Amino acid sequence: MSDATANGIPASGAPAKSSLLTQDALMRKRNAAEARFKAYGIAAIALSLSVLFIMLWTIFTDGVSAFRQASLTFPVTLDAERLDPEGNRNPEEMARVTTIGYTNLLNDALVAHLAAEGISTEGVDDGDIADFISRGTPAELRDQVLADPALLGQTITVSGFASGRIDGYLKGRVTRETAAVDTNISVEQLDLADRMVEAGILTSGFNWRFLTNPDASDQRPEMSGLGVAIIGSAYMMLLVAIFTLPMGIAASIYLEEFAPKNRWTDLIEVNISNLAAVPSIVYGILGLAVFINFAGFPQSSSLVGALVISLMTLPTIIIAARAAIRAVPPSIRDAALGVGASKMQTVFHHVLPLAAPGILTGTILGLATALGETAPLLLIGMVAFVQNYPAGPFDGGMLDPATALPVQVYSWASRSDPAFIERSAGAIIVLLAFLVVMNIIAIVLRRRFERRW
């Protein structure tokens, strides 16, 4: 033990005595540094959580009213003379009566009903009362009558949407102060609305049609819905998954497990990382040039949207899948090769099952990002006003014009009527709900695969 000093340990001198019950200065300093670090971390998390909470709270308070809608319920006598002047109940001839005819019928019926109920219409004329009825309601009644001419002559109870301003009044968006400066609504109309609510003619309920209706024009915000956008987004996610999953996973397996490590693969690697960082709008321009102008695919279609979004999602998926494959310990590959498995068997029997949870999570998160992507879709025309539902998935529906949820948010937010702003926030809630569902699927799949070992 003569060379102990060489290691810096004093050969003689016993170690300095110190109590375990008191901390020395160095220990205190280290503990203080640790406590500070933890405090920074907690502060950062608290800050981000509160910002997230504020964001969700504003969206929720602004958007939840989009799911409620004011409706008017009153009896209408379907006057055969007005709706079927020829009198032969032939829907083709009845179709000559336009929505204007039905609008007048409904207006008269509402005025008559108010009179019958004894509701005072002081300060408002018949035209003002007609403003209560949504412009979408006559069209709906017309469709109903044309589908079932036997209704003519009967008195039915119509339950149609109230117009946007009246709806806004029930939700608190329109007040007497705003009505005073609004040419579309008067304070007297609001007084009448109060009386109609009391009489049970004007009611408010959950609005399923916000989820099913297509978009509507500026004059009828209350009729607009997310139906087309939801179908468009669903088609796009389906196609994106079909395009990117097999390709992305195959590419990452090849690059990780089979490709030789040389200058070419290095170049490919750098390019994939760079592609993941390219602004999405650039992909939109590319899609416009390649898929629409060159390949001639239909504008505004889910197919083109999906192709563009696939291009931008692919690098993300490849990077995530490669990271998951790389995380599989090399000893597992050695073990498989050591018992004489081929490269392919090694990858498919041992590496992929271990990498699957990571690949799946990465892919679903990539798809979730894709779901919220807006900019490239604007360029390929998916921001268009689409009033017809796309056809079913097997009837070429993916070639039909459609919009997507984030694009619908954008286009509603840019319209002037405040009723659309509310709907825009409502659409964000739907979009977030989709994202939450996708993330839950990712978590469940991850758990399911990981629990195996």
Place this chain on the structure above:
Amino acid sequence: MDDLRIVERSVDTQGFKITARGVQVYYGEKHALKDVDCDILDKTVTAFIGPSGCGKSTFLRCLNRMNDTVSIARVQGEIRLDGEDIYDKRVDPVQLRAKVGMVFQKPNPFPKSIYDNVAYGPKIHGLTRSKSELDGIVEASLKKAALWNEVKDRLGEPGTGLSGGQQQRLCIARAVATHPEVLLMDEPCSALDPIATAQVEELIDELRSNFSVVIVTHSMQQAARVSQKTAFFHLGNLVEYGETGQIFTNPKDPRTESYISGRIG
């Protein structure tokens, strides 16, 4: 060196199983194995000894071309198995590895059930025609690896849930199950207790009747106990290769002499 129980065993030279000539291995710039000539006999246990980092594992991995998986590794020279050059372009390393099995330095069971770990090799090589035959191989292999009694009631549990020593024996069972002609073992007993070590040594001795076994070990006692031939590596050179008894009692090279007497390494 009095504690070494050196048993002189008769070595029946049925001929060479593996002949290596002028083997050089580079890891990038690093020259890890320098001009190694070595003949490994059939039905014999050959021990590789030497200080850490001297290239024992490297040479072992040349024998079943596991070095192919290291992208920076370069192997030169000639290695023949039964007279056929294993680095010939026509040789598929997958076929080679079915003949030359390997147990790695660190236990690396598949994250699958114990049964699947052992059954995997026979399955992919199509060694069995029925489930019962496969069961038979699994049981026999686990018995050879002295693991059967510990796991026979829980074959469906994950192999990764076993203790380190049990995992290593599982890896031995997995390697034995494919019926290799040569079994390469890289420090198979480094994680085992003396009882399991004795069992594995017994297995090695048993395997000798059918295969040739190459074992890397840091325990000179073990080398002396189980092997008939011993090779001493030092700094990438094969310094001395000969009968185990001769290496341990009468080494020709001064470096061997000082290593086995504990002065280098």
